[in-house]
Amino acid sequence: MILLVSGLGKRYERGGKVFSAVADISFTVSRTDFVCVTGESGSGKSTLLSILAGLLRPDEGVVRFEGKDIAELSDNERSRLRNSSIGYIPQGYSLLNNFTVLDNVCLPCCLYNASRGARKNAAKKAELALCRMGISHLAAERPQNLSGGEQRRVAIARGMVTGPALLVADEPTGDLDPKTAISILDIFAEIQRNGTAIIMVTHERERITFANRHFVMERGGLQEVFPDWLEDTEKSCVNRIRESLLGKN
Amino acid sequence: MSILAIARNNLLHRRFHSLCLAVLIALTAFVIAGGTLFGSSLRNGVRSTSDRLGADAMFLPPGAEKELEGALLEGKPSTFYLPGDTVRQLSEAKNVKRASPQLYVATFDSSHCASLVQIISYDPKTDFVVAPWLADSVPDGPKTGEIIIGNSIQLEKGEEMLLFDMRYKVAGKLEKTGMGFDVSVFAGMETAHKLIERYEKYIGAIPMPDKDAASVIVVEIEKGIDHESFARDIRIEYRSVSVILPQAIIGNMVKHLDLTIAVLTGLLVVIWLLSAFMLAIVFTVAMHERKREFGVFRAFGATRGKLVSILMTESALLSIAGSGAGILLLCITVLPFNAFIESLVGSEYLLPSAAVTTLILGGCFLLCASVGPIAAVVSAMRIGRAETSLIIREDI
Ligand SMILES: Nc1ncnc2c1ncn2[C@@H]1O[C@H](COP(=O)(O)OP(=O)(O)OP(=O)(O)O)[C@@H](O)[C@H]1O
Numbered sequence: 062m063i064l065l066v067s068g069l070g071k072r073y074e075r076g077g078k079v080f081s082a083v084a085d086i087s088f089t090v091s092r093t094d095f096v097c098v099t100g101e102s103g104s105g106k107s108t109l110l111s112i113l114a115g116l117l118r119p120d121e122g123v124v125r126f127e128g129k130d131i132a133e134l135s136d137n138e139r140s141r142l143r144n145s146s147i148g149y150i151p152q153g154y155s156l157l158n159n160f161t162v163l164d165n166v167c168l169p170c171c172l173y174n175a176s177r178g179a180r181k182n183a184a185k186k187a188e189l190a191l192c193r194m195g196i197s198h199l200a201a202e203r204p205q206n207l208s209g210g211e212q213r214r215v216a217i218a219r220g221m222v223t224g225p226a227l228l229v230a231d232e233p234t235g236d237l238d239p240k241t242a243i244s245i246l247d248i249f250a251e252i253q254r255n256g257t258a259i260i261m262v263t264h265e266r267e268r269i270t271f272a273n274r275h276f277v278m279e280r281g282g283l284q285e286v287f288p289d290w291l292e293d294t295e296k297s298c299v300n301r302i303r304e305s306l307l308g309k310n
Numbered sequence: 311m312s313i314l315a316i317a318r319n320n321l322l323h324r325r326f327h328s329l330c331l332a333v334l335i336a337l338t339a340f341v342i343a344g345g346t347l348f349g350s351s352l353r354n355g356v357r358s359t360s361d362r363l364g365a366d367a368m369f370l371p372p373g374a375e376k377e378l379e380g381a382l383l384e385g386k387p388s389t390f391y392l393p394g395d396t397v398r399q400l401s402e403a404k405n406v407k408r409a410s411p412q413l414y415v416a417t418f419d420s421s422h423c424a425s426l427v428q429i430i431s432y433d434p435k436t437d438f439v440v441a442p443w444l445a446d447s448v449p450d451g452p453k454t455g456e457i458i459i460g461n462s463i464q465l466e467k468g469e470e471m472l473l474f475d476m477r478y479k480v481a482g483k484l485e486k487t488g489m490g491f492d493v494s495v496f497a498g499m500e501t502a503h504k505l506i507e508r509y510e511k512y513i514g515a516i517p518m519p520d521k522d523a524a525s526v527i528v529v530e531i532e533k534g535i536d537h538e539s540f541a542r543d544i545r546i547e548y549r550s551v552s553v554i555l556p557q558a559i560i561g562n563m564v565k566h567l568d569l570t571i572a573v574l575t576g577l578l579v580v581i582w583l584l585s586a587f588m589l590a591i592v593f594t595v596a597m598h599e600r601k602r603e604f605g606v607f608r609a610f611g612a613t614r615g616k617l618v619s620i621l622m623t624e625s626a627l628l629s630i631a632g633s634g635a636g637i638l639l640l641c642i643t644v645l646p647f648n649a650f651i652e653s654l655v656g657s658e659y660l661l662p663s664a665a666v667t668t669l670i671l672g673g674c675f676l677l678c679a680s681v682g683p684i685a686a687v688v689s690a691m692r693i694g695r696a697e698t699s700l701i702i703r704e705d706i
Pocket residue numbers: 073074075082100101102103104105106107108109152703
């Protein structure tokens with residue numbers, strides 16, 4: 062088990078009224094999981110992912126990554142975690158226009174106390190990641206000169222460049238054509254087989270087939286959807302096992 | 311990419327913005343270094359004047375005060391004499407501890423002399439004012455037939471100078487004083503008497519009353535005697551003599567100077583604060599615009615410290631470039647015209663030695679190079695503290 066989430070909650074205030082963007086969510090993710098999260102717009106998916114990626118502090122509950130409570134880590138340890146153990150692909154445009162595509166992808170390799178040797182190595186890793194995304198010819202370009210789909214792929218390459226143990230992807234295939242989207246999800250499936258757990262938010266139902274688990278988010282709450290072929294008794298059995306796992310932690 | 315490379319990249323990306331800030335810092339550095347240099351030149355000028363006028367009192371012919379001041383401070387040569395017996399009486403006057411005569415002779419601007427200079431001769435046997443600082447250039451003082459020249463005279467040690475159709479060997483050249491001494495020639499009494507003999511052959515020359523006459527007597531007053539009352543007593547007793555208290559002249563200069571420097575310093579501090587304040591505002595606004603960028607840095611593993619150090623490096627690079635440019639500008643636009651400034655301001659102004667000037671410029675460079683980081687520190691800390699996903703969310 063790489064990730065354990067229990068009793069997670071995050072509240073926001075809007076117009077003087079407090080509401081829960083994430084409400085009492087508990088689940089576990091194992092190292093071999095490819096988790097898909099769907100849900101209506103505004104249901105709290107990005108908020109949940111930000112918390113899982115260690116970018117946002119929850120108001121209640123805990124997130125344990127490899128057994129450690131993220132909230133209890135120091136800034137230094139959490140930065141290290143974000144840098145090398147968790148790959149993050151944010152929703153929307155997140156590239157920096159003052160860097161080239163290659164430097165954008167290199168960034169994670171350079172930001173956390175990287176040695177000179179590691180920094181040199183970074184360019185190679187970044188080129189490799191761009192190559193996998195099929196956009197190595199754009200390495201020297203500025204992100205603003207790229208199409209939306211190309212920019213997405215740069216962001217995906219950046220999320221994967223450090224070879225993380227957990228990849229948190231927020232609508233990574235949102236603005237890609239079906240063919241490119243499928244090729245990217247093939248890559249996701251491949252890195253999942255190589256031991257990276259994946260949590261991906263998507264709006265496209267047909268992408269769910271790549272995942273081995275499916276969650277639906279609704280008004281801050283999270284529900285696991287089991288395949289139709291599972292008997293009701295089996296579903297409740299799986300749930301009980303999971304609850305007992307959560308209870309132990 | 312190192313922190314430095316990231317910071318440089320960020321600056322170059324916002325080229326116009328960076329340029330404007332660098333120009334602001336350059337102007338600040340220019341004004342602060344220029345002002346400081348001007349202030350210390352004033353201080354140095356007065357100190358040098360006060361060092362050179364080492365006497366407690368000077369006796370001179372009545373009515374020659376203006377001429378003496380012109381000769382000493384502004385470099386306007388003149389000739390005047392006190393008769394020999396007056397010199398003798400005055401040298402033994404009450405409360406005079408030491409006295410030494412000096413002769414002031416002005417050359418003519420003609421083919422007989424190299425240039426218009428003030429010849430000042432002193433008596434090495436009794437002198438206590440001139441010799442000490444001449445000794446820096448020529449330890450034994452000028453021998454007969456030799457002269458020591460002021461810094462602004464266009465000759466070098468070992469060359470000869472034409473004075474009343476005679477050539478005199480330059481035994482040494484003094485360092486700059488910012489006073490009339492810079493265009494004066496120093497000689498021993500014997501040399502002076504020979505010069506005067508020849509001088510008197512020219513039309514317009516003022517005849518020397520007798521062999522023992524002098525232009526000025528420099529005096530050290532006995533300890534514990536009030537200078538003002540000493541001067542009053544002398545004026546009452548010897549009606550044919552005028553008394554100057556150099557420290558009174560300098561006292562006025564110093565009073566003037568202290569006020570000028572206080573105002574100048576105040577202005578410079580205000581300018582520095584103003585530019586720090588302006589930079590702080592600009593940085594704060596810029597940080598706000600750049601939240602997304604910082605969020606991305608944080609999301610991909612930059613610690614708070616790293617983020618703060620990227621920002622501090624940016625502002626430091628900016629300040630170093632700006633400050634360096636400002637000081638360089640000062641060096642190439644103002645320093646070459648220093649002689650002109652000296653002639654404008656007069657004897658109160660004397661640029662400090664090269665080493666001190668460099669030190670001052672270096673200090674001003676550091677002061678202005680620190681303005682950026684100091685201005686950036688608050689906004690950098692604030693960005694460092696903000697919650698990561700909240701800074702990213704701005705644009706996402
Ligand atoms: N910083 C914030 N302050 C106040 N409300 C916020 C903040 N961030 C998000 N919200 C609100 O919380 C809710 C959940 O937002 P979130 O971005 O997680 O939705 P989402 O499921 O990712 O939506 P989408 O599918 O459109 O991306 C939304 O109603 C959003 O408006």
